[in-house]
Structure formats: C-alpha cells, structure tokens
Amino acid sequence: MRKFTKLDLSSVTANNRRNVFNCILEANQINRSAIAEKVGLSIPSVMSITDDLIQKGIIYVAGKGESSGGKRPELLAVVPDRFFFIGVDVGRTSVRVVVMNNCREIIYKASKPTESVDPDQLIGLMAEMTLNSVAETKIPDNKIVGVGVAMPGLIERGTGRVLFSPNFGWSNIPLQDELKKRLPYKVLVENANRALLIGEIKNMQPKADSCIIGVNLAYGIGSAIVFPNGLYYGVSGTSGEIGHVIVENHGSYCSCGNYGCIESIASGEAIARQARTAIVNKIQTSIVEKCGGDLNKLEAKMVFDAAKEGDQLAMSIIKKAADYIGKGLAMAINMLDPEQIILCGGLTLNGDFFIDMIKKSVSKYQMRFAGGNVQIVVGKSGRYVTAIGGAWIVANNIDFLSDN
Numbered sequence: 001m002r003k004f005t006k007l008d009l010s011s012v013t014a015n016n017r018r019n020v021f022n023c024i025l026e027a028n029q030i031n032r033s034a035i036a037e038k039v040g041l042s043i044p045s046v047m048s049i050t051d052d053l054i055q056k057g058i059i060y061v062a063g064k065g066e067s068s069g070g071k072r073p074e075l076l077a078v079v080p081d082r083f084f085f086i087g088v089d090v091g092r093t094s095v096r097v098v099v100m101n102n103c104r105e106i107i108y109k110a111s112k113p114t115e116s117v118d119p120d121q122l123i124g125l126m127a128e129m130t131l132n133s134v135a136e137t138k139i140p141d142n143k144i145v146g147v148g149v150a151m152p153g154l155i156e157r158g159t160g161r162v163l164f165s166p167n168f169g170w171s172n173i174p175l176q177d178e179l180k181k182r183l184p185y186k187v188l189v190e191n192a193n194r195a196l197l198i199g200e201i202k203n204m205q206p207k208a209d210s211c212i213i214g215v216n217l218a219y220g221i222g223s224a225i226v227f228p229n230g231l232y233y234g235v236s237g238t239s240g241e242i243g244h245v246i247v248e249n250h251g252s253y254c255s256c257g258n259y260g261c262i263e264s265i266a267s268g269e270a271i272a273r274q275a276r277t278a279i280v281n282k283i284q285t286s287i288v289e290k291c292g293g294d295l296n297k298l299e300a301k302m303v304f305d306a307a308k309e310g311d312q313l314a315m316s317i318i319k320k321a322a323d324y325i326g327k328g329l330a331m332a333i334n335m336l337d338p339e340q341i342i343l344c345g346g347l348t349l350n351g352d353f354f355i356d357m358i359k360k361s362v363s364k365y366q367m368r369f370a371g372g373n374v375q376i377v378v379g380k381s382g383r384y385v386t387a388i389g390g391a392w393i394v395a396n397n398i399d400f401l402s403d404n
Ligand SMILES: [Zn+2]
Pocket: 243, 244, 245, 254, 255, 256, 257, 258, 261, 263, 264
C-alpha cells in the first residue's frame, strides 16, 4: 500500500522562498504585492521571505515603483555578486568553464584543448580550470554555491559517477568524488546533453502535458528531455540515448558496442570515418584536398564544405546522416509529441541545407497527424551553452537560499 508522508514544512518554506526569489530574478525589479500575486502567496508571507532575503544580502531595495493610490511601493531586485555558480563543459575537443553571477549573467569564460582523455589528467584539468576561474574573478570561496560539471556519457544519479562514457573510453570513474577531493566546493556531475538543454532553455518551462527535447549532434549524438517539472532521467537515469537507437541491421560498429546505431552513421566522428574509408577505397572526392591528403586531419566539417561545393561523395554521406537523424527524431515525435526539438552541437553549424534535409527526413518518417505542433529549431546559445547549463544546474539544485 502506498504510504502518505506528512507534509514537510521546511521544504514548503524552502519552496516558497525559491519561488519568490525566482520571481524577482525574472522580473528584474518588482514590488511585494506583485510578487504575492504571481507566486500565489499572501502579502505577509512574501514580506517575511523578502525581509529574510534582504537581511541575508541576497536581494535589495532597488528603488520605488509607481503608486497605485497610497505610498509608492519598494521595488526589489537580486544582488548580482552575492552568489556565483561555476559550470564546466568536458568536451572531446575542449574543456570550457564559465562563472555565472546571481543575476544569471556570465562574468567569466575560458576554454582549453582536451589534450588527454586519461581520467587523472582530465580531472586535473577540470579542477585547475575551476580554481583559475575563481582566482581570476577574485570571488571569495564562501560565495561559490557549487560547480556543475557536464560530462558526456551515462552518469549515476546522485553519486555523479561516470558509469560509461564511450567517447572518452571511461567506465566506472567516480568523477564527482574525485573533483570534491580537489576542490573546496560542492560539485554536481550531470550528463552533458542534459546540461546542454538546460543551457539552451534556461528557466523556460515546457507547456503543461508537453516536453522539450534537445538533440546534440556533435562528435557523438545524444539527447535530453525536459518536462514541466524538470529534466526527465528515466528509472535507471539513462533516458535520452537517441544516438544508440539501431537503424541499420549489420551496420557499422558503434562505440557503445552495438552495430548500426544512429551515432555510428550520423555523428561527426562517423561522417569523417565514412569519408576516410571511401578515400582509402579510391573514390574520387575533393575532401582529399581539404585535408591536405592527410586522412588523420580529416574532420566532419570538411565533408560538409565539400558537399556544399557539390562533391558527390560528401553529399551522399551527409544525406544519409540527415536521413537517419530524421528517422530518430520522427520516432521521438511519434512517442512523445513534444512542443519543441532543439538541434544543437557542432554539426548544426554547417549551414541550413543540413537542417533542411533533417526536417524533410522527419516529415518523411513521422506518422501522419502525430506531433502536428512540434517546432524543430536550432539552438542559439553558442559554444559555451553546455558550461552555462552546468552553472544553471547548480543554481537549480543546490538550496543556496536556505543554507546561507
Ligand atoms: Zn551505439
């Protein structure tokens, strides 16, 4: 029988405090009665919460608003430098770090190449870049709420252990614990695709009964799903593995150990690999000149560039990739009827023609009448979006309003 637990008053208070804070954050400047109306609390409750937040230096009285008859009401605003959130994006080609202030403004950005995927060295680089970001911004340690690390692969929820990261060749690495040993801050490790989606949508929420899907088309392919009450993890925490849906029986070997996954055909790595194989098999293509004859330097971008110039081999590789990505998206649309699919990642930066091909493929495979209102859009938040998402995940998950 299902047991009903007693209402936890401390969590109700924390929740009210968070709602009031978020309301001020979103409004920029707002008075107490407007807050009460927006968050559905009484004016005395809002006054008690805002007095507490003012006393803790988290919000301040920024000025006076227009009078609606009586005294002019005080306008409240968030103190930007009261708290800071750090985000780290562990990419296959570079590690990026951002620092975000309490008004959710990015005040620091840095990037370094991922020279080694050896766990000890890479964890060392993450810690070093985090400490550098604090040193360069001169933020006192007690104002750092935490560090959100976006790591590709399957992450164990709660412990932040990397169960499996095919692109890094990692399995069972206690990333969160290792970083906690090296940093004097709270650390949260999250799957990179989930951080990417949060970085794109920030505090936007899907409509009721709907969801937003973020698809990362990059060195690998992954996705994340957000419902109105937050990120969807799944019962084992592994939701979103759209890149490892098998679309070709007896297809190419995939880094996950299966054959014929979408990722093994349509990821940046797979696009480059197919071009390399074709060149080895003496198929005529201008991609050879683009990599200066050195197949080790051949990247997916060169295949896209050649396709744009009319190279037949390049075009056939890109077409096939778009076709399979569309198949995967059509499946997701049929299953979930989302409000929006946001395409992100390096492959989306290669021009509209690729996105148009993907959209055509989706309409070819999507069930008639299913997902009639879905919008397929390209992410617009730039190269630091995943690191920004890491910082937002800290802001959304650590109760900094009560702790301090
Ligand atoms: Zn796979």
